[in-house]
Amino acid sequence: MLSLWIPQGLTADADRGQTLTQTCIACHGADGNSIAGSFPSIAGQNERYLLKQLREIKSGARAALLMVGQLDSMSDQDLADMAAYYASQTAxxxxxxxxxLVEVGETIYRAGIARKGIAACSSCHGPDGSGNDSAIFPALSGQWPEYTTAQLKAFRSEARANDGDAKMMRSIALDMSDKEMEAVASFLYGLR
Structure with a gap:
C-alpha cells in the first residue's frame, strides 16, 4: 500500500531527511517537537500522513500560510525523506x-456525540491517539491543544478541506461547538 504514496523505486531516507529539515526547526523544533502551540509537533507522526500533508501543502491542496514557499524546491524524494525523518523521531x-475540559473531551473522543451523529474520534485515531498509518489517519495524542482546536475550526469553516471526498473531518467539525473542540483538544494534549 505504501507504493500508492511513495512512487516505486523511491526509498525514504530519514538521515537525508534530517539534513533537509534545517529551515523547519524554527517552527517545528530540531526533532519535530515544536515549542509553541501555534505550530504542530510532528515528531513521531505517521509517515504516510506526513508525506500526504507535505505534498498537499506544496501543491496548495492544503492551505498553510506559514509554509507558503517552504516546499517549492523540494522533490518528491525530499518530501518522502523529510516525512521519514520526522516519523522516526520521538514525540x-x-x-x-x-x-x-478533560472529562467532556474524553467522552467525545471515546464515544462521540450521539445526539449530533458524531462518531468517536478513537474509531479512526485509535484508543491511544496514535492514529492509523495504513489509513493515513494522524496521531493526535500529545498535540498542542491550540493547534488541534485551530485545525478543527479550519475543517468546520472549510478553510481546510484536504480530508478527501468523504469530507469526514469537515462533516464532524461542522456539528461541533467551540467548547467541544477545545475539550477534545485538551483531552488529547494529556493523552499518552
Missing amino acids: SGGGAAKAD
Whole structure:
C-alpha cells in the first residue's frame, strides 16, 4: 500500500531527511517537537500522513500560510525523506490538560456525540491517539491543544478541506461547538 504514496523505486531516507529539515526547526523544533502551540509537533507522526500533508501543502491542496514557499524546491524524494525523518523521531509533547475540559473531551473522543451523529474520534485515531498509518489517519495524542482546536475550526469553516471526498473531518467539525473542540483538544494534549 505504501507504493500508492511513495512512487516505486523511491526509498525514504530519514538521515537525508534530517539534513533537509534545517529551515523547519524554527517552527517545528530540531526533532519535530515544536515549542509553541501555534505550530504542530510532528515528531513521531505517521509517515504516510506526513508525506500526504507535505505534498498537499506544496501543491496548495492544503492551505498553510506559514509554509507558503517552504516546499517549492523540494522533490518528491525530499518530501518522502523529510516525512521519514520526522516519523522516526520521538514525540515528547503532551502535558497537563485543562481539568475542567478533560472529562467532556474524553467522552467525545471515546464515544462521540450521539445526539449530533458524531462518531468517536478513537474509531479512526485509535484508543491511544496514535492514529492509523495504513489509513493515513494522524496521531493526535500529545498535540498542542491550540493547534488541534485551530485545525478543527479550519475543517468546520472549510478553510481546510484536504480530508478527501468523504469530507469526514469537515462533516464532524461542522456539528461541533467551540467548547467541544477545545475539550477534545485538551483531552488529547494529556493523552499518552
